[in-house]
Amino acid sequence: xxxxxxxxxxxxxxxxxxxxxxxxxxxxxxxxxxxxxxxxxxxxxxxxxxxxxxxxxxxxxxxxxxxxxxxxxxxxxxxxxxxxxxxxxxxxxxxxxxxxxxxxxxxxxxxxxxxxxxxxxxxxxxxxxxxxxxxxxxxxxxxxxxxxxxxxxxxxxxxxxxxxxxxxxxxxxxxxxxxxxxxxxxxxxxxxxxxxxxxxxxxxxxxxxxxxxxxxxxxxxxxxxxxxxxxxx
Amino acid sequence: xxxxxxxxxxxxxxxxxxxxxxxxxxxxxxxxxxxxxxxxxxxxxxxxxxxxxxxxxxxxxxxxxxxxxxxxxxxxxxxxxxxxxxxxxxxxxxxxxxxxxxxxxxxxxxxxxxxxxxxxxxxxxxxxxxxxxxxxxxxxxxxxxxxxxxxxxxxxxxxxxxxxxxxxxxxxxxxxxxxxxxxxxxxxxxxxxxxxxxxxxxxxxxxxxxxxxxxxxxxxxxxxxxxxxxxxxxxxxxxxxxxxxxxxxxxxxxxxxxxxxxxxxxxxxxxxxxxxxxx
Numbered sequence: 001x002x003x004x005x006x007x008x009x010x011x012x013x014x015x016x017x018x019x020x021x022x023x024x025x026x027x028x029x030x031x032x033x034x035x036x037x038x039x040x041x042x043x044x045x046x047x048x049x050x051x052x053x054x055x056x057x058x059x060x061x062x063x064x065x066x067x068x069x070x071x072x073x074x075x076x077x078x079x080x081x082x083x084x085x086x087x088x089x090x091x092x093x094x095x096x097x098x099x100x101x102x103x104x105x106x107x108x109x110x111x112x113x114x115x116x117x118x119x120x121x122x123x124x125x126x127x128x129x130x131x132x133x134x135x136x137x138x139x140x141x142x143x144x145x146x147x148x149x150x151x152x153x154x155x156x157x158x159x160x161x162x163x164x165x166x167x168x169x170x171x172x173x174x175x176x177x178x179x180x181x182x183x184x185x186x187x188x189x190x191x192x193x194x195x196x197x198x199x200x201x202x203x204x205x206x207x208x209x210x211x212x213x214x215x216x217x218x219x220x221x222x223x224x225x226x227x228x229x230x231x232x233x
Numbered sequence: 234x235x236x237x238x239x240x241x242x243x244x245x246x247x248x249x250x251x252x253x254x255x256x257x258x259x260x261x262x263x264x265x266x267x268x269x270x271x272x273x274x275x276x277x278x279x280x281x282x283x284x285x286x287x288x289x290x291x292x293x294x295x296x297x298x299x300x301x302x303x304x305x306x307x308x309x310x311x312x313x314x315x316x317x318x319x320x321x322x323x324x325x326x327x328x329x330x331x332x333x334x335x336x337x338x339x340x341x342x343x344x345x346x347x348x349x350x351x352x353x354x355x356x357x358x359x360x361x362x363x364x365x366x367x368x369x370x371x372x373x374x375x376x377x378x379x380x381x382x383x384x385x386x387x388x389x390x391x392x393x394x395x396x397x398x399x400x401x402x403x404x405x406x407x408x409x410x411x412x413x414x415x416x417x418x419x420x421x422x423x424x425x426x427x428x429x430x431x432x433x434x435x436x437x438x439x440x441x442x443x444x445x446x447x448x449x450x451x452x453x454x455x456x457x458x459x460x461x462x463x464x465x466x467x468x469x470x471x472x473x474x475x476x477x478x479x480x481x482x483x484x485x486x487x488x489x490x491x492x493x494x495x496x497x498x499x500x501x502x503x504x505x506x507x508x509x510x511x512x
Contacts, residue, residue, distance in 0.1 A: 069321070
């Protein structure tokens, strides 16, 4: 099967500043991939370009063989900031919106995910803590049946126990051949489920390795990652 | 893929919820005005108790138009909306049409409310008053087809609204696109954006003015005299209903062409440059 994600010669500029330079990346179907890098390395920008919500780029991006923005969006699900919803909206209204606009949204799966996350459909967005909001965002992302999931720092504010529980269940929620690309700062927690790691540094992807390969040569994936920043303050 | 119908339906639903709230607030203010003036004038036949609510709704409709433009802009910049797998042309069209239909719903509700507020007046009118009113309408309809005139005026209202939506979105998106290419971020970026917006506003106001002047000259040249002079000829007392309709249709055609141009420009900037706002 061909790659779910292909990026060639991607460069992105904003305010005359180069954020990504000549990025190439190929990711196969069925993988869980960590996208790692320091703050400001361009992880969120890369995900936004893949998802078609960022425009100031050159190069090609293909998701499941689709290069058009609308085509790519139909094959991916990205963690969303819920900017379309006022704080007074209830979770069931957000669910209703997703049912209306995404043909691949599975309402039953969403209800199960809500229960898993200990959230109530009658809860208002304003009543959710930061962690609860992130859990809702994860539930919405995985309620869609797509080929590629982009999770941009999905565990910000989520308590440690819930993080562990969610990470263990990631494999259960996604379709078998779907790929997850996840950016997170706490590598040790997601390391057990990872297949590959992509390291963004100095605007480039400097490493793209399998997790097993990294584990063979290092005590942990976190140690391998930190070795690229040794000597830097 | 999300098709145009789904995108439009979702946008309309979101806008409509807010529209009902906005209408409710206006109806409450207009209702209080109606009651206050009606009671103080003893529901006089001079109908000031209808005039004041009408002023409230006219002002509200003017403000509401720009509120809808602002909401359309928020939709076009929202990451939630921009993640929808819908083609950019369908997105732009759905966004503008859902705003337009909501606007028309607001206008319709306002007119219906004013009609209800007019009930005390209808109740005071005698049979002769009604007869005179219908006679006046029939006479006006003999001069110019009222149905056709109202339809063209409605289409002009819709075209004007769409033109405004596309114009302001085009300005806002152009501002963002230009600001993204300048080396400013943070607070200085906001000041730069404001400056760019003012400059763009001045520039396009100038272009609009030149376009309008050229149109007037063009229409004046075609008719050899200025618009509507064939329609109204005060010296002879002659009024040509057909020429009036033809000139209205000409204005509508030009307005629609202008809307298409603005829509195309807005789509170009949106498709090529407009990014979703980062959280």
